[in-house]
Amino acid sequence: MEARGAKWRWGLLDVVVVVFALVPVLWIMSLSFKTTATLTDGHFIPREWTLENYKTIFQTDQFVRALVNSIGIALISTLIAVVLGTMAAYAIARLDFPGKGALVGVSLLIAMFPQVSLVSPLFDIERRLGLFDTWPGLILPYITFALPLTIYTLSAFFKQIPWDLEKAAKMDGATQGEAFRKVIAPLAAPGVFTTAILAFIFCWNDFLFAISLTSTERSRTVPVALSFFTGDSQFEDPTGSISAAAVVITIPIILFVLFFQRRIVSGLTSGAVKG
Amino acid sequence: MSAPTTAAAKHRAEEKPLSKAEKARLSEGKRAERRLGWLLCAPAAIVMLGVAGYPILYSVWLSLQRYDLKFPDDREFVGLSNYVTVLSNQYWWTAFGVTMLITVVTVVVELVLGMALAVIMHRTLVGRGIVRTAALIPYGIVTVVAAFSWRYAWTPGTGYLANLFSDSAPLTERASSLAIIMLAEIWKTTPFMALLLMAGLALVPEDLLKAAAMDGATAWQRFTKVMLPVMKPAILVALLFRTLDAFRVFDNIYVLTAGANETSSVSMLAYNNLIKGLNLGIGSTMSVLIFLTVAIIAFVFVKLFGTAAPGSSDEGRR
Numbered sequence: 346m347e348a349r350g351a352k353w354r355w356g357l358l359d360v361v362v363v364v365f366a367l368v369p370v371l372w373i374m375s376l377s378f379k380t381t382a383t384l385t386d387g388h389f390i391p392r393e394w395t396l397e398n399y400k401t402i403f404q405t406d407q408f409v410r411a412l413v414n415s416i417g418i419a420l421i422s423t424l425i426a427v428v429l430g431t432m433a434a435y436a437i438a439r440l441d442f443p444g445k446g447a448l449v450g451v452s453l454l455i456a457m458f459p460q461v462s463l464v465s466p467l468f469d470i471e472r473r474l475g476l477f478d479t480w481p482g483l484i485l486p487y488i489t490f491a492l493p494l495t496i497y498t499l500s501a502f503f504k505q506i507p508w509d510l511e512k513a514a515k516m517d518g519a520t521q522g523e524a525f526r527k528v529i530a531p532l533a534a535p536g537v538f539t540t541a542i543l544a545f546i547f548c549w550n551d552f553l554f555a556i557s558l559t560s561t562e563r564s565r566t567v568p569v570a571l572s573f574f575t576g577d578s579q580f581e582d583p584t585g586s587i588s589a590a591a592v593v594i595t596i597p598i599i600l601f602v603l604f605f606q607r608r609i610v611s612g613l614t615s616g617a618v619k620g
Numbered sequence: 621m622s623a624p625t626t627a628a629a630k631h632r633a634e635e636k637p638l639s640k641a642e643k644a645r646l647s648e649g650k651r652a653e654r655r656l657g658w659l660l661c662a663p664a665a666i667v668m669l670g671v672a673g674y675p676i677l678y679s680v681w682l683s684l685q686r687y688d689l690k691f692p693d694d695r696e697f698v699g700l701s702n703y704v705t706v707l708s709n710q711y712w713w714t715a716f717g718v719t720m721l722i723t724v725v726t727v728v729v730e731l732v733l734g735m736a737l738a739v740i741m742h743r744t745l746v747g748r749g750i751v752r753t754a755a756l757i758p759y760g761i762v763t764v765v766a767a768f769s770w771r772y773a774w775t776p777g778t779g780y781l782a783n784l785f786s787d788s789a790p791l792t793e794r795a796s797s798l799a800i801i802m803l804a805e806i807w808k809t810t811p812f813m814a815l816l817l818m819a820g821l822a823l824v825p826e827d828l829l830k831a832a833a834m835d836g837a838t839a840w841q842r843f844t845k846v847m848l849p850v851m852k853p854a855i856l857v858a859l860l861f862r863t864l865d866a867f868r869v870f871d872n873i874y875v876l877t878a879g880a881n882e883t884s885s886v887s888m889l890a891y892n893n894l895i896k897g898l899n900l901g902i903g904s905t906m907s908v909l910i911f912l913t914v915a916i917i918a919f920v921f922v923k924l925f926g927t928a929a930p931g932s933s934d935e936g937r938r
Binding site: 352355356358359362363365366367369370372373376388389429430432433435436437440441442443444445448451452453454455456457458459460461462463465466467470485486488489490492493494496497498501502504505506532535536539542543546549550552567568571572584587588591594595598599602603606607 | 650653654656657658660661663664665667668669671672674675676678679737740741743744746747749750751752753754755756757758759760761762763764765766768769770772773780807811812815816818819820822823850853854856857860861864868870871887890891894895900903904907910911914915918
């Protein structure tokens with residue numbers, strides 16, 4: 346009986362969360378299905394449904410190219426940032442070496458500086474190095490600005506892991522590899538995957554760097570491509586197609602989160618701290 | 621810098637009774653540890669300094685010059701006079717107040733909501749995957765698009781929210797504009813907070829909670845006495861990075877009001893001067909001032925949390 350009551354309570358809370366999170370999203374979806382004529386009628390549910398907006402965005406090569414660029418750039422940047430961040434965070438949390446404080450300070454400094462003012466010097470450098478309007482030209486800044494959060498989250502996280510368990514496992518006869526795989530990796534996984542999700546979303550959503558450091562379809566990402574959308578004629582509002590594109594580009598995020606959120610569970614299951 | 625010195629002193633004190641050979645071995649191990657530490661941090665440090673080092677120094681350098689691209693010949697080193705200009709400007713302080721207000725309100729609300737959301741995402745029994753994913757979607761949506769949809773929703777005649785409340789135009793008045801900006805910010809970034817806090821929750825040992833419950837601790841006591849201490853580092857990171865971001869709020873204001881009716885944030889002022897006004901000197905000065913403000917806030921947070929902060933002295937280590 347207790348359990349059933351709890352289930353209902355959690356269920357109710359879940360509904361509240363989902364509604365809070367999704368109503369504005371449904372509004373964007375609704376806009377994307379509206380016809381040009383009914384776009385501004387103010388109804389939450391479209392009176393006339395149409396797929397025209399979706400057809401429009403997939404008609405041109407532009408959007409599909411941008412989608413490919415976005416996925417590639419965001420995945421590569423996330424992967425590199427998480428790997429480099431994990432290494433640095435492990436050292437910060439576990440090892441004693443001079444310069445540790447400086448590294449943490451520098452990474453925080455980079456996270457704090459207003460990015461608006463970094464764009465034009467970066468533009469100059471990339472022009473000179475030939476990185477302008479290429480994938481690496483975006484991947485490098487993304488790694489740089491994702492790293493501080495990665496290092497911070499992961500080192501805070503690694504600090505809380507009871508590393509003695511590793512020793513205990515080895516004493517119980519586990520090899521170094523087994524101790525890492527069976528004991529430490531499951532404990533570290535929630536932090537690593539949380540960071541991966543945040544880094545991916547940061548790269549995926551960035552507009553500032555993407556608009557300043559790209560100029561053609563070669564490396565233009567989706568948020569920038571969106572800003573170049575126009576209606577069928579110069580005087581037509583592109584809101585419908587922008588909404589449709591917004592819906593489409595949210596799908597990879599959903600897949601990414603769905604895939605990785607499973608890993609964010611309690612690593613310390615029963616038995617771990619029992620004497 | 622005092623922490624490493626005392627640690628070293630402690631080491632020396634411990635080493636005293638050891639034989640010479642053992643001492644050599646110890647420092648050998650110590651050196652290996654250092655080398656490993658540097659090796660592991662080097663790639664991250666090189667990338668960060670390589671990409672961001674020069675641009676940051678360059679904008680600090682620009683902030684000390686009179687440099688307006690509209691009058692490129694007037695370029696001149698002027699010391700701190702740009703700072704005097706900005707700091708004695710009334711628009712700057714209005715924007716500063718607005719930014720502070722938005723930062724404080726949104727971060728506090730987000731911390732409370734984010735914590736609740738994290739607990740729900742962590743504990744829920746039904747449809748965990750769906751709840752977690754749904755809760756994170758707002759953060760995943762491109763900010764500019766989300767802001768547009770809010771603007772649309774609040775515009776009289778075209779939006780469901782404006783029609784729902786009254787037929788006034790909330791985005792044309794200062795108080796209601798600020799409220800809407802904050803609502804949009806909170807809706808968008810609470811999931812960020814919640815996700816980081818949830819990762820912290822995953823570190824709380826289940827057995828400890830069960831043991832506390834068996835000892836008669838109430839749910840609130842379990843939360844404050846068992847969960848919060850373990851989550852402290854996660855809370856620090858979430859608060860810190862959220863505050864840094866909140867203070868640099870830009871996209872939402874840009875789309876929702878474009879800074880009309882005195883709703884500009886400091887980042888918008890910097891943007892207007894740098895990109896629109898092409899006044900690199902003044903714009904860079906504002907950037908540096910924003911940076912300094914954020915640095916002070918960060919410093920206070922790190923001090924408040926003490927050893928829970930990454931890179932602090934070894935007491936936090938287990």
